[in-house]
Amino acid sequence: MGSVTRASLDKQPQEVAQMFDGVAAKYDLTNDVLSLGQARLWRRAVARAVDARPGMRVLDLGAGTGTSSLPFAEAGADVVPCDFSLGMLREGKRRNPWLPLTAGDATRLPFADDAFDAVTISFALRNVHDPDAALREMLRVTRPGGRIVVCEFSHPTWAPFRTVYTEYLMRALPQVATAVSSNPDAYVYLAESIRAWPDQAAFARRMQQAGWGKVAWRNLTGGVVALHRATAP
Numbered sequence: 187m188g189s190v191t192r193a194s195l196d197k198q199p200q201e202v203a204q205m206f207d208g209v210a211a212k213y214d215l216t217n218d219v220l221s222l223g224q225a226r227l228w229r230r231a232v233a234r235a236v237d238a239r240p241g242m243r244v245l246d247l248g249a250g251t252g253t254s255s256l257p258f259a260e261a262g263a264d265v266v267p268c269d270f271s272l273g274m275l276r277e278g279k280r281r282n283p284w285l286p287l288t289a290g291d292a293t294r295l296p297f298a299d300d301a302f303d304a305v306t307i308s309f310a311l312r313n314v315h316d317p318d319a320a321l322r323e324m325l326r327v328t329r330p331g332g333r334i335v336v337c338e339f340s341h342p343t344w345a346p347f348r349t350v351y352t353e354y355l356m357r358a359l360p361q362v363a364t365a366v367s368s369n370p371d372a373y374v375y376l377a378e379s380i381r382a383w384p385d386q387a388a389f390a391r392r393m394q395q396a397g398w399g400k401v402a403w404r405n406l407t408g409g410v411v412a413l414h415r416a417t418a419p
């Protein structure tokens with residue numbers, strides 16, 4: 187009955203939650219190291235795309251420890267960080283006790299219809315067992331005219347860089363993670379799940395199919411990360 191340390195690509199919710207429980211303590215540090223400092227740049231780009239204003243109701247889904255929610259709170263928005271890993275939420279509560287961290291599953295959100303002006307999800311949708319259901323749920327809780335911003339690892343657009351990146355990702359990531367993470371196996375899953383994720387255009391189609399309008403995207407770090415945005419009709 188050993189505890190699960192690494193989720194498999196079928197993303198059983200229990201396994202995914204336990205995997206994140208296991209990395210919670212060192213999660214943010216590991217991010218900074220493995221992304222070679224790019225994580226901060228990506229977060230700034232998300233903040234600009236969401237364009238949070240005082241009084242705006244923002245849902246940050248898959249918020250983990252709440253680090254991704256801080257820019258919205260700093261902009262004066264009423265941000266609700268939501269996650270289903272109690273380990274990540276606990277770590278977030280310890281660091282930022284004032285954040286209204288909320289337990290909830292992305293595919294069955296504990297919020298009313300039209301409850302938010304904007305919904306955003308950073309580096310989390312790839313881990314959700316049914317991302318299409320999550321996209322529909324995010325639409326349900328967004329008011330008409332509100333927006334979604336999805337920040338997720340994607341596929342580098344320049345082929346030579348894509349090859350180097352895939353090699354770095356598949357070979358070096360778990361080794362580097364051994365030095366800094368509390369659970370290096372989780373980073374084997376990270377590499378596998380990034381490879382299996384749809385490319386920019388395919389993911390844009392999935393957003394449209396879920397009912398989102400005016401879908402567009404922008405690449406960051408040559409497409410290592412993509413920011414997709416859309417509007418609730």
Ligand SMILES: C[S@@+](CC[C@H](N)C(=O)[O-])C[C@H]1O[C@@H](n2cnc3c(N)ncnc32)[C@H](O)[C@@H]1O
Binds near residue numbers: 250292307309314
């Ligand atoms: C890589 S972390 C990202 C955390 C944060 N958004 C950030 O940018 O640092 C992914 C998070 O997604 C959460 N997650 C995965 N599947 C979920 C689901 N079905 N419902 C809610 N949260 C989920 C995990 O628990 C984990 O905390």
